[in-house]
Amino acid sequence: MKVTVVGAGNVGATCADVLAYREIANEIVLIDIKEGLAEGKSLDIWQKAPIDLYDSRTVGATNDYKRTAGSDVVVITSGLPRKPGMSRDDLINTNAGIVKSVTENIVRNSPDAIIIVVSNPLDVMTYQAHITSRLPRTKVMGMAGILDTARYRAFLAEALNISPKDIQAMLLGGHGDTMVPLPRYTTVAGIPVTELIDKDKLTAILERTKVGGGELVKLMGTSAWYAPGSAAAQMVEAIVRDQRRIFPVCVKLEGEYGIKDCYLGVPVILGKNGVERIIELDLDKEEKALMEASRKAVREVMDVLDKLG
Ligand SMILES: NC(=O)C1=CN([C@@H]2O[C@H](COP(=O)(O)OP(=O)(O)OC[C@H]3O[C@@H](n4cnc5c(N)ncnc54)[C@H](O)[C@@H]3O)[C@@H](O)[C@H]2O)C=CC1
Numbered sequence: 367m368k369v370t371v372v373g374a375g376n377v378g379a380t381c382a383d384v385l386a387y388r389e390i391a392n393e394i395v396l397i398d399i400k401e402g403l404a405e406g407k408s409l410d411i412w413q414k415a416p417i418d419l420y421d422s423r424t425v426g427a428t429n430d431y432k433r434t435a436g437s438d439v440v441v442i443t444s445g446l447p448r449k450p451g452m453s454r455d456d457l458i459n460t461n462a463g464i465v466k467s468v469t470e471n472i473v474r475n476s477p478d479a480i481i482i483v484v485s486n487p488l489d490v491m492t493y494q495a496h497i498t499s500r501l502p503r504t505k506v507m508g509m510a511g512i513l514d515t516a517r518y519r520a521f522l523a524e525a526l527n528i529s530p531k532d533i534q535a536m537l538l539g540g541h542g543d544t545m546v547p548l549p550r551y552t553t554v555a556g557i558p559v560t561e562l563i564d565k566d567k568l569t570a571i572l573e574r575t576k577v578g579g580g581e582l583v584k585l586m587g588t589s590a591w592y593a594p595g596s597a598a599a600q601m602v603e604a605i606v607r608d609q610r611r612i613f614p615v616c617v618k619l620e621g622e623y624g625i626k627d628c629y630l631g632v633p634v635i636l637g638k639n640g641v642e643r644i645i646e647l648d649l650d651k652e653e654k655a656l657m658e659a660s661r662k663a664v665r666e667v668m669d670v671l672d673k674l675g
């Protein structure tokens with residue numbers, strides 16, 4: 367299996383490192399526009415192989431997409447991260463052009479690849495990659511929900527003083543402050559979370575999750591990379607190993623959840639063909655209203671992209 371990661375910055379390099387360390391692909395190609403960066407980081411990861419005992423081969427190239435030819439999966443992380451005071455949507459002007467040109471290069475060299483977008487604003491950059499690649503919606507998706515649920519699960523584990531391993535959660539909607547965490551679908555070793563934590567504490571955790579990315583931007587002056595890199599690698603793993611795992615993934619909705627022509631996070635089965643199936647949950651009135659608010663927020667930014675051309 368061959369996997370390409372475009373963008374050898376914080377998220378891309380972390381993703382490549384996890385892919386190599388966990389031997390998720392035999393060959394991992396890192397690409398960046400900045401001279402020498404992808405070569406350097408892939409060489410560094412390769413030099414870690416004798417210490418951490420893996421044999422996935424990492425190679426890097428500066429903007430040379432011939433090296434990516436025949437990739438099974440491509441992760442797009444190229445683009446600006448936000449700085450304190452910015453929203454993810456503020457990145458659209460710069461990142462739309464980057465994701466467009468990267469996608470063109472990818473499909474030219476790997477027409478059968480499955481594309482996982484990470485660049486922000488996530489839902490709209492997934493839209494950009496989808497329209498540029500002209501691939502079926504099952505093969506172009508965005509990473510956000512695994513990260514957002516991971517934050518939620520980490521906060522819950524801390525509050526309950528238990529292992530994060532035992533927390534299962536689902537989340538819907540766009541990757542922004544309108545994301546829709548679902549306490550009704552959160553369990554701790556099979557126990558509904560609502561039986562273990564009081565309402566106010568849970569509400570505070572849900573609110574912290576919604577702005578979880580911003581919390582880290584404030585602390586570091588740039589956005590997160592360890593959890594995002596691992597989350598993207600987990601999606602790659604589900605695809606290349608045909609695991610048929612269920613994750614919240616950003617995908618184009620064509621009538622599911624009563625929504626058309628919008629890219630939003632929903633539970634999907636991920637396997638060798640990409641999105642094998644979208645799972646439709648039976649939402650209550652309040653959840654439906656939150657999903658609609660999220661759809662509206664993403665649609666507005668999709669309209670901005672349409673105007674950019
Ligand atoms: N979906 C999600 O949950 C998350 C998304 N992100 C997003 O991921 C993106 C990357 O974040 P970081 O890795 O922290 O940024 P970074 O600045 O560390 O790395 C981005 C890399 O992209 C490269 N790049 C720029 N234009 C390129 C092009 N045309 N071709 C190839 N490479 C190019 C840059 O040289 C840089 O090395 C940002 O847009 C950020 O907002 C970050 C975290 C989570």
Ligand SMILES: O=C([O-])CC(=O)C(=O)O
Pocket residue numbers: 447448454486513541578579580582583589590594
């Ligand atoms: O917050 C950001 O800008 C990066 C991101 O999407 C996240 O960490 O959730």
